[in-house]
Every structure is written in structure tokens, then in C-alpha cells.
Amino acid sequence: MSQRATVNVVIRNKLGLHARPAMAFVDLAMSHASAVTVRRGSQEVDGKSIMQMMMLAATKGTELTLIAEGPDAEKACAALKELVDNGFNDE
Amino acid sequence: MKLSQIVAEGAILAPLASRERDQVITELIDALVACGAATAKNRDELLARVMEREKRGSTGFGKGVAVPHVKHKSVKGMRAAVGLAPAGIDFNALDRQPVFSVFLLLSPEDRPEEHLQAMEVIFKNLSKDTFRRFLRQAANAADVRTLLEEADNQILAG
Numbered sequence: 001m002s003q004r005a006t007v008n009v010v011i012r013n014k015l016g017l018h019a020r021p022a023m024a025f026v027d028l029a030m031s032h033a034s035a036v037t038v039r040r041g042s043q044e045v046d047g048k049s050i051m052q053m054m055m056l057a058a059t060k061g062t063e064l065t066l067i068a069e070g071p072d073a074e075k076a077c078a079a080l081k082e083l084v085d086n087g088f089n090d091e
Numbered sequence: 092m093k094l095s096q097i098v099a100e101g102a103i104l105a106p107l108a109s110r111e112r113d114q115v116i117t118e119l120i121d122a123l124v125a126c127g128a129a130t131a132k133n134r135d136e137l138l139a140r141v142m143e144r145e146k147r148g149s150t151g152f153g154k155g156v157a158v159p160h161v162k163h164k165s166v167k168g169m170r171a172a173v174g175l176a177p178a179g180i181d182f183n184a185l186d187r188q189p190v191f192s193v194f195l196l197l198s199p200e201d202r203p204e205e206h207l208q209a210m211e212v213i214f215k216n217l218s219k220d221t222f223r224r225f226l227r228q229a230a231n232a233a234d235v236r237t238l239l240e241e242a243d244n245q246i247l248a249g
Contacts, residue, residue: 015203018210019160023148050152050185051218057211059204 003034003073007066009080013087017058019050021088026050028083034070036080047080092169092208094216095239097196101126102172103232107193112182116141116159119172119195128170129197137161137197151184155227156217160196162206169209171196173235175226192217192226221247 011017017025029036029047036047040062045052047066058064064084068076083089102122109115120138123129129137140161144150151157157180172195179189194213198206216222222242229235241247 016207018203018207019150019158020148051154051214054152054210054214055218057207059207 002070004067004069005073005077006068007077007081009064009066009084011058011060011062011064011084013090014060015090016060016062017053017056017088018090019054021090022050022053024088025080025083026053028079029076032068032070032072032076032079034068034073034076036076037067037069039065039067092205092212093243094212095236095243097169097171097209097212098173098194098236098239099123099126099128099170102128102170103235104172104174105229105232105235107174107176107180110176110178110180112145112180113142115174115176115180115193116145116195119159119174119193122172122174123170123195123197128166128172130165133163133165137163141195145183149183149185151182151186151190153184153186153188154217154223155179155188155191156223157182157184157190157193158196158210158213158217159193160198160206160210162198162200164200166197166199169196169198169205171209171213175229175235177227192223216242216247219247 038047124134141159150159174193182190
């Protein structure tokens with residue numbers, strides 16, 4: 001059964017959503033069946049596309065909304081939120 | 092931030108001499124040194140750092156483009172070199188496809204916001220089919236320079 005889940009997150013790591021964290025996000029999003037959309041203000045990008053994720057230019061402190069739609073939407077949102085909350089394990 | 096301002100004068104290699112990833116990165120770093128965007132003293136370290144970054148995960152992000160990059164204390168502002176390889180480069184890209192266009196970006200160490208803005212402007216254009224197609228068709232550095240300016244002026248359609 002298809003679900004829809006949304007969660008708000010704040011970028012916490014000092015360097016922001018640069019290439020490696022963006023890649024970690026995309027990898028984790030891809031491991032879920034649900035479609036993942038990331039919203040920053042009025043801008044929306046595909047959370048499974050590294051190129052689109054880099055277009056967010058999300059610095060530390062940026063608020064993003066994660067939207068997952070699909071059979072594992074709740075699980076996808078929870079896992080992605082945890083990654084962002086942990087600062088992408090970025091040094 | 093404008094793409095045509097990030098790409099250093101004299102740092103457009105169209106075409107690149109090499110088809111091998113490490114050689115391509117070397118050519119682009121050397122072009123940035125030659126045009127004064129990086130210093131000769133730091134050339135080897137920049138090169139080593141870009142290579143090390145590639146080993147941690149390819150910056151061949153798919154669709155025939157790669158964006159190798161490094162942050163370094165000697166770099167004063169966002170400076171990029173562009174290289175074109177019409178025959179394709181094996182960049183160990185995420186989609187396993189050859190890379191035809193490389194944007195190599197140098198950023199200062201302590202300005203993460205500007206680094207993210209530079210990446211945004213690069214990817215905003217590289218994600219457009221039109222931009223990638225025109226870039227692949229560019230015959231020389233002057234063609235690439237014109238394309239960068241058109242992209243900045245938003246003349247190109249998505």
C-alpha cells in the first residue's frame with residue numbers, strides 16, 4: 001500500500017550539503033522503493049538525483065522538507081532524517 | 092555567482108589532450124596554474140588532493156559529466172577549469188558511462204557557502220540537456236566561453 005510521509009530537517013554539519021553528504025543522501029534514498037522529494041522553500045528536487053541535490057546549495061542551518069511517497073515512505077523519511085540529523089557523519 | 096566568472100580565463104581545454112582520468116585531472120590543474128588561478132608551489136598538493144577525493148567516491152555524477160573538486164587554503168576564490176573529451180573518459184562514473192565534459196573546481200578552505208553556490212551554478216547548468224549537448228558540440232575554447240555566457244544570461248532552454 002502506498003504511503004506519503006513528510007518530515008522537516010535542518011542541515012547541521014559545518015560544510016553543508018556538499019558532494020559527499022549529497023551522495024550519501026542519494027544512496028540512502030535509492031535503497032528505498034519510495035520516491036523522495038526534497039523541498040527548500042519553493043524549490044523541489046528529486047532526492048534520488050545527485051545533480052538535483054547539488055542544486056539545493058543547502059548550507060548549515062538550511063531547513064529542508066523531505067517528502068517520501070511509496071510503500072516504505074515512513075521508513076525512508078525516518079532513515080533520511082537520521083542521516084541529516086547526524087550531520088551525514090561528515091567530518 | 093556566474094559560471095563564466097568561475098571558469099578561469101585560459102583554463103578551457105577543448106579538447107583535452109588525454110583520455111585517461113588522472114592525466115585529464117593533471118591537465119586541468121596545470122591549466123589553472125598556468126593562468127594564475129593556482130600557484131605552481133601548490134600544484135602537486137592540489138593534484139594529490141583531487142585524486143584522493145576521487146578515490147573516496149567518483150565525481151562522475153552521471154550524464155557524461157564529472158566535477159572533481161578540492162578545497163585548499165592557497166585558493167583565493169572559486170576557480171574552475173573546463174575540459175572536453177569528445178571520445179569519452181573512463182571516470183568510474185556512477186552510471187558507468189563515459190565522461191565527455193569535466194569541470195574541475197578549486198575552492199578556498201573556509202568558505203563553504205560559496206563552494207555550495209559554485210556547485211549549484213555548475214549543476215544547474217550541467218543538469219540541462221541543452222547545455223550538455225552544446226558543451227559536447229563546442230569545437231574550441233571560444234565556443235565554450237560563449238556557451239558559459241549564454242548560460243549565465245539564461246538564453247538556454249532547459
